Amino acid sequence: MENLLNSYTGKIREVTIGGDGLIVGGQNTLPFYLFEGEMPHKPLVAMEVLDIEPTDWPPALTEPLSGVLNDPLKWAKKCEDLGADLICLYLLGTSPDGANKSPEEAGELTKKMLENIKVPLVIYGSGDKEKDPKVFTKVTEAALGKNILFGPAQEENYKLVAGAALATQQNVIAFSPLDINLAKQQNILITQMGVKPENIVMDPTTGALGYGLEYCFSILERLKLAALQQNDTMTQMPIICTVGKEVWKVKEAKVSEAEEPSWGNAEKRGINWEVVTAFTLLLAGADIVVVRHPKSLEVLHALIKELLS
Amino acid sequence: MALTGLDIFKKLPKTNCGECGVPTCLAFAMKLASKQAELDACPYVSDEVKEELSEAAAPPIRTVEVGFGENAFKVGGEVVMYRHEKTFFNPCGFALLIEDSASGEEIEKKLSQVKSSQFERIGQILKADLIAVKYSSGDENRYLSLVNKAKDLNFPLILICSDEGVLKKSLEATKGTRPLIYAAQERNVDSMASLALEYQVPLAVKADSLDNLSSLTEALKSKGVKDIVLDPGSRSLKKTFENLIFIRRAAIEKKVRSLGFPAITFPNEEVSDDYFEVAYAAGYVVKYGGIVVLNDLSPEKVLPLFVLRQNIYTDPQRPMQVEEKIYEFASPDENSPFLVTTNFSLTYFIVSGEIESSKIPTWLGVVNTEGLSVLTAWSAGKFTSEKIASFVKGKSIAERINHKKIVIPGYVAILKGELEDELPGFEIIVGPREAGDIPAFLREWKT
Numbered sequence: 001m002e003n004l005l006n007s008y009t010g011k012i013r014e015v016t017i018g019g020d021g022l023i024v025g026g027q028n029t030l031p032f033y034l035f036e037g038e039m040p041h042k043p044l045v046a047m048e049v050l051d052i053e054p055t056d057w058p059p060a061l062t063e064p065l066s067g068v069l070n071d072p073l074k075w076a077k078k079c080e081d082l083g084a085d086l087i088c089l090y091l092l093g094t095s096p097d098g099a100n101k102s103p104e105e106a107g108e109l110t111k112k113m114l115e116n117i118k119v120p121l122v123i124y125g126s127g128d129k130e131k132d133p134k135v136f137t138k139v140t141e142a143a144l145g146k147n148i149l150f151g152p153a154q155e156e157n158y159k160l161v162a163g164a165a166l167a168t169q170q171n172v173i174a175f176s177p178l179d180i181n182l183a184k185q186q187n188i189l190i191t192q193m194g195v196k197p198e199n200i201v202m203d204p205t206t207g208a209l210g211y212g213l214e215y216c217f218s219i220l221e222r223l224k225l226a227a228l229q230q231n232d233t234m235t236q237m238p239i240i241c242t243v244g245k246e247v248w249k250v251k252e253a254k255v256s257e258a259e260e261p262s263w264g265n266a267e268k269r270g271i272n273w274e275v276v277t278a279f280t281l282l283l284a285g286a287d288i289v290v291v292r293h294p295k296s297l298e299v300l301h302a303l304i305k306e307l308l309s
Numbered sequence: 310m311a312l313t314g315l316d317i318f319k320k321l322p323k324t325n326c327g328e329c330g331v332p333t334c335l336a337f338a339m340k341l342a343s344k345q346a347e348l349d350a351c352p353y354v355s356d357e358v359k360e361e362l363s364e365a366a367a368p369p370i371r372t373v374e375v376g377f378g379e380n381a382f383k384v385g386g387e388v389v390m391y392r393h394e395k396t397f398f399n400p401c402g403f404a405l406l407i408e409d410s411a412s413g414e415e416i417e418k419k420l421s422q423v424k425s426s427q428f429e430r431i432g433q434i435l436k437a438d439l440i441a442v443k444y445s446s447g448d449e450n451r452y453l454s455l456v457n458k459a460k461d462l463n464f465p466l467i468l469i470c471s472d473e474g475v476l477k478k479s480l481e482a483t484k485g486t487r488p489l490i491y492a493a494q495e496r497n498v499d500s501m502a503s504l505a506l507e508y509q510v511p512l513a514v515k516a517d518s519l520d521n522l523s524s525l526t527e528a529l530k531s532k533g534v535k536d537i538v539l540d541p542g543s544r545s546l547k548k549t550f551e552n553l554i555f556i557r558r559a560a561i562e563k564k565v566r567s568l569g570f571p572a573i574t575f576p577n578e579e580v581s582d583d584y585f586e587v588a589y590a591a592g593y594v595v596k597y598g599g600i601v602v603l604n605d606l607s608p609e610k611v612l613p614l615f616v617l618r619q620n621i622y623t624d625p626q627r628p629m630q631v632e633e634k635i636y637e638f639a640s641p642d643e644n645s646p647f648l649v650t651t652n653f654s655l656t657y658f659i660v661s662g663e664i665e666s667s668k669i670p671t672w673l674g675v676v677n678t679e680g681l682s683v684l685t686a687w688s689a690g691k692f693t694s695e696k697i698a699s700f701v702k703g704k705s706i707a708e709r710i711n712h713k714k715i716v717i718p719g720y721v722a723i724l725k726g727e728l729e730d731e732l733p734g735f736e737i738i739v740g741p742r743e744a745g746d747i748p749a750f751l752r753e754w755k756t
């Protein structure tokens with residue numbers, strides 16, 4: 001079977017996140033193809049934490065996380081105790097259309113959270129193109145020396161977002177809307193700002209199972225093939241997929257059994273939806289997946305361990 | 310591997326007699342290479358050459374058919390490693406495993422799942438494809454009675470039976486229904502081959518390594534067995550994942566004919582926990598499984614798997630579309646809001662999901678934009694005021710609603726003026742940009 005092995009010319013970049021230097025990336029082979037290459041660092045599973053209490057989460061999520069959902073610090077601590085590799089804090093409360101929390105509040109929360117947990121921190125803004133850069137300025141100052149990963153840097157605001165990363169020497173998430181060329185373009189633009197390629201993680205937009213997963217899947221496969229086979233340096237950044245946030249808004253993951261008896265047990269269905277989406281994307285090339293349910297974390301960790309054994 | 314016209318020409322009689330309908334052998338060869346002609350049109354090619362050419366022209370992975378009639382299940386026929394290169398062709402199959410040693414109650418429950426675990430999604434019926442009936446009781450009457458029950462459901466069968474006497478009786482009982490028999494191994498390859506040939510059924514073959522698997526299929530082929538399904542024998546996620554990749558690679562990239570068959574996987578034997586069974590199965594849907602055998606078909610387990618298969622096996626070039634029509638939510642009446650959007654399936658799913666979750670009676674007009682989303686369709690000139698107006702007129706929308714108000718997506722607010730010109734008497738309302746804001750919008754709705 002030796003003549004069935006392929007070799008690759010390229011390699012995924014190593015990005016270091018957190019004060020203690022957790023490394024993501026570094027593989028010189030397709031996901032889990034250990035028979036012909038190495039994955040020196042395992043793909044990571046992050047858990048999602050919000051800065052405001054979620055109001056539209058189904059019981060499948062609120063029950064296992066009850067008692068912490070109104071306190072991001074406790075929530076993050078709980079996720080750390082559950083074994084999350086990273087905490088992914090979403091600053092949804094900073095959205096001008098929502099609670100409109102100030103950048104200062106976001107900075108304060110970041111500081112406290114970094115004091116409270118040991119695992120590295122990923123921070124997503126609300127996605128508001130004007131507000132996010134202001135929030136990131138405060139967040140990155142609060143996280144000085146902690147080497148967080150934050151974003152999204154979007155087409156309209158990447159200069160300001162990348163600026164915050166540069167000023168504080170931290171890692172930035174380059175966002176692109178489900179398009180391989182735009183994903184690459186965004187990396188080029190951000191590196192042209194002076195950010196080092198090894199400080200960039202790509203978010204090429206996540207589609208949930210049944211809601212665009214296949215588009216995301218093929219973009220990930222193509223990015224990884226370009227990075228490994230063609231040694232295209234602008235596709236060699238590790239990839240983050242925000243699975244939980246996409247999965248738990250679709251009705252198949254959310255609707256109760258009473259409403260849809262033919263779909264079976266709601267909690268198990270939701271977890272399966274999240275695990276199947278995340279695992280599919282890991283097989284396509286995701287380096288970090290962000291999930292919501294503790295059980296998903298457990299199952300994904302076991303799957304990764306088995307494939308890397 | 311595809312042959313060139315010249316490769317084919319070398320094997321033709323070169324007499325240019327013209328009986329094939331084209332004047333020269335070379336011209337005929339060219340037509341063959343581009344699949345515009347059938348080899349049979351030339352009466353002078355020898356059987357030997359025929360065999361050689363059809364072998365060379367066959368797809369790298371054989372398409373195997375299990376079952377018969379309209380429920381027949383086809384697997385294999387794949388030609389690429391990655392779905393962005395070309396559509397994955399024949400969707401992998403899910404098989405429900407039923408053992409004859411299970412209690413009568415459990416057997417009934419599983420048999421009923423075959424029908425109850427069916428779902429409709431984007432105009433497709435999602436369901437299991439096969440029933441795998443396993444002989445483990447040691448009581449042949451028990452097995453045969455289960456085989457008969459399963460047969461009555463009209464699903465293609467997999468007969469998993471290590472006793473050839475019992476297997477032969479099951480083949481008698483299922484004559485004409487073309488079950489897949491499982492499995493030929495080194496010790497019984499001759500007798501299993503004879504059964505497969507005698508009853509004209511596809512045959513699964515199992516070995517403990519790919520090399521051994523490949524020699525077994527060679528042996529089967531030399532006996533005349535053509536429809537083969539591979540079981541590489543591994544029973545762990547890591548090893549099966551590896552084997553499936555190697556089999557696909559061998560067939561497609563290295564043209565190894567002896568591994569050019571679809572593969573069967575058994576996540577049900579690899580792990581017992583439901584969450585893991587689903588995850589392993591998902592892995593094999595994504596990475597080259599042909600048939601995936603499951604322990605049960607509880608809806609919370611199989612719905613995600615069926616949807617995953619639908620996702621992975623769609624044409625990567627063509628956007629998925631839903632039918633152009635008026636969709637109704639929560640029994641709308643003449644006072645309910647009327648929204649329009651495009652027929653890109655993702656747009657439709659997200660919009661309809663939000664409307665549904667609001668539980669407010671609503672009409673949703675889906676305009677055919679050739680599967681493009683709102684903004685893309687608008688910029689491509691496929692979601693224009695003319696198009697929306699002709700949809701509104703064509704579907705006699707004025708008769709359904711009293712209020713004469715049409716809600717358009719916020720992203721195409723620019724169309725409001727033009728649309729009001731096109732549709733005298735209607736008021737055009739600009740709705741939210743993001744689907745997530747639809748429920749709030751609907752709650753505020755007043756006629």
Ligand code: SF4
Pocket residue numbers: 321322323324325326327328329330331332333334335337350351352353354
């Ligand atoms: S019928 Fe056969 S021999 Fe005659 S021209 Fe056609 S290919 Fe040549």
